[in-house]
Amino acid sequence: MSSEITLFVNPTAGRGRGAGAAQPAASALRAAGFSVRSVIGEDAPDALARARAAVREGTGALVAVGGDGLVNLALQAVAGTGTPLGVVAVGTGNDFARSLGLPIREPAVAGALVAHALKQERIREIDLGRIGDHWFGTVLASGFDSRVNDRGNRMRLPLGRFKYDLAIGLELAAFKPTRFRLTLDDGAVREIDATLVAVGNGTSYGGGMRICADAAMDDGLFDVTVVGDCSRATLLRVFPRVYKGTHLTHPVVSVYRAARVELAADAITGYADGEPVGALPLVAECVSGAVRVLTG
The missing domain is CATH 2.60.200.40 (Tumour Suppressor Smad4)
Known part of the structure; x- marks a missing residue:
């Protein structure tokens, strides 16, 4: 697994919480020895294209920093690829994180959890719904x-x-x-x-x-x-x-x-x-x- 982790960031999530959440999440990952790069798209199609490129290039994980809308976009990039998905839930709803019992609006805690999961290879395979080619x-x-x-x-x-x-x-x-x-x-x-x-x-x-x-x-x-x-x-x-x-x-x-x-x-x-x-x-x-x- 690559030691480079990609943060997939929605800076407007949760009325601006996304921008502030990226830094503590990145700090937790770097403290665990990972290199981190961020992906922020100009709009949803551009963001998805950048996320898919990171997956193709072999990123060790795609970590969605935002709400359910960004997680949904991240799923389009990682589903079926084997690339692990991390979630730093800082949006309004955060129902994907709720369903999995992941931290909500605690970016430092969520970042540390992602780092620990990567170190210990604590990865859970879950189902997704698919409508045509949309997950x-x-x-x-x-x-x-x-x-x-x-x-x-x-x-x-x-x-x-x-x-x-x-x-x-x-x-x-x-x-x-x-x-x-x-x-x-x-x-x-x-x-x-x-x-x-x-x-x-x-x-x-x-x-x-x-x-x-x-x-x-x-x-x-x-x-x-x-x-x-x-x-x-x-x-x-x-x-x-x-x-x-x-x-x-x-x-x-x-x-x-x-x-x-x-x-x-x-x-x-x-x-x-x-x-x-x-x-x-x-x-x-x-x-x-x-x-x-x-x-x-």
Whole structure:
């Protein structure tokens, strides 16, 4: 393994935390005897091209310093290559790190963990979801939650989490279920009216909302959480339970497990790792052992 480690940095993550996080992470790696170089792209395509170049050139690890959006970009560079992925989670949501029990908003601690994992070869192979040629690590969201994302992305103000809190309120005011066509593995097509369908490789999205609370990242299967057709009042009762994962026991919620999930619905965008991946229909496949993660 090369002793040169690449820090893949999003300087704007977490409203500027990414820029400040790179230095303590790099210091921890250098203190452990590694040489460190940083990759900062001019935009997402440029950043990905630079990350892929570092992987091709044989970097010892690609360490994502940022939030889930940057981790998702890093996955496009390392999935299937054997190059280990480290995570210094300093974004707003950090759900990839949450799903793996990695430090959150502690860049020096996370950097030291990455260094220790490299020294001790503590590497965990985990599954990833794949939609076409696009990889994701946590959850593919569709329905009410993706409509909230759509609305939030259109809003310029307020900033940060407040924007999405407002988007949730506005979507609740216009709430109605969606007719989905859901196919699990090679089974029959299920036509269902549902509030949302979440396809989880990891447990959470939205900064700790444990929508697929029992998902395991190394079992070769997605957990598919379906919140069925319900009233606005029921949704308001169920929604707060998602932070502890206790919503899964509510009668309106169903959970399935499958390695391949096909989702179809009209006028719904799919979001994977919080990033838009396109309008439904989409097919997601769980790929076992697709990435090697430094876990300490």
